[in-house]
Amino acid sequence: IQVHNKDAEDVSAGLRTAINIQGMEKAQIERGNILAAKDTLKSTFMVDAELDLLSSSPRPLKNRAKVRFHTGSAEIIATVVLLDRDILNQGERCFAQIRLDEPTTVLKGDRYILRSYSPVRTIGGGRVINPLPLKKRRFSEGVLRDLELLSSGDPFIQIEQFVKMGRHTGKGAKELQFLANLGKKKVDEVLKVLCARKKIIQYSRENSLFIHEEPLAEATKELLDILSGYHRNNPLKAGILKEELRSRTKGATNPRLFNFIVNQQSGLGTVVIENEILRLEGHRVTLATDQKEIRGRIEDIYRRAKLQPPYFKEVNSEFPDAKGADILSILVKEGLLIKVKEDLYFHKKSIDGLREALTLFLKKNGEINPAQFKDMTGTSRKYSIPLIEYFDHEQLTVRVGDNRILRRKI
Known part of the structure; x- marks a missing residue:
């Protein structure tokens, strides 16, 4: 880096600077290009801005007028x-909102100039x-x-608003540094205070993702309402099933947000997680009188069948309108029936x-063969x-050749 033919360790805005860039040809560089550290800036086709029309402008500015947008050394039709x-x-x-014909990079607080499309004049x-x-x-x-809140000079208001505008995705700490045009230390300080105030939640x-309290409350209510309706x-x-609910x-x-809400509500005792099944804490399976009778009949079929039960599809055909599959799942959950393979259950x-x-x-x-x-x-x-x-699956036995032995001594 050189400034006026003298080596420099760093430079600031407004200084004429020469930089030796490796791996690029001069022809690849265009007026308006920006040099920055990797992943510190993002390009955009739009900017939200405060716009002042000069008193000396020859005419009022109509909505959707074509203009020349100047930022840094770039000129872009917009x-x-x-x-x-x-x-x-x-x-x-x-x-x-200024919508650009070509992408550029700007930072919050950057100044820009508008010129009329034709004739070219600063307006x-x-x-x-x-x-x-x-x-x-x-x-x-x-x-x-x-926009009124974002135009505030208060970094606490700005960052809270950026997070809130992220809705159910929220914002990451690194993205907030770019959006608010603030250093990492300042952003971390603001986030810590906002979290302490419970305005935002990590x-x-x-x-390092954050969500505003309002969309979090909305997403939580939605999840609980869906569970209640189910x-x-x-x-x-x-x-x-957890994935069905998600x-x-x-x-x-946003799977991360979903998992956060589920774990949060589980910690509060509102939601119960059993394997991959989610339910509200107060939910209990309740059977009507006729369903209790069917439950007893299904259990009795398997008890009497001993080691030669019918496949469940045969059992279920006897109860076409009784939600036999649901009653079966209750018997399995209670441990009265055991699933050995698909559609095959034993008492x-x-x-x-x-x-x-x-x-x-x-x-x-010591061992047993298939015939035995x-x-x-x-x-x-x-x-x-x-x-x-x-x-074998229950780890009582292990297969050795065609025979079985005890997996461990009992």
């Missing part, structure tokens, strides 16, 4: 969208409020209120009896194979 009026008269100020300028905005709706009280420490519509189900909420696009007493017999046999003989196990169960291979594989 469209001015007036956010609170159709015409900006000479000497007036308003909020505007106004202003200050950048948001260097990375979304498209704004005109005549929106909410939009104008947001929902991901790993990624229980109301599915009284025989213990709860909803897909129905704003967490569908707990039958499994316990077989486990005891198998354990005694292996303790005495088939004789022990008194069933066909249709049942004996799934049953021995079930005991």
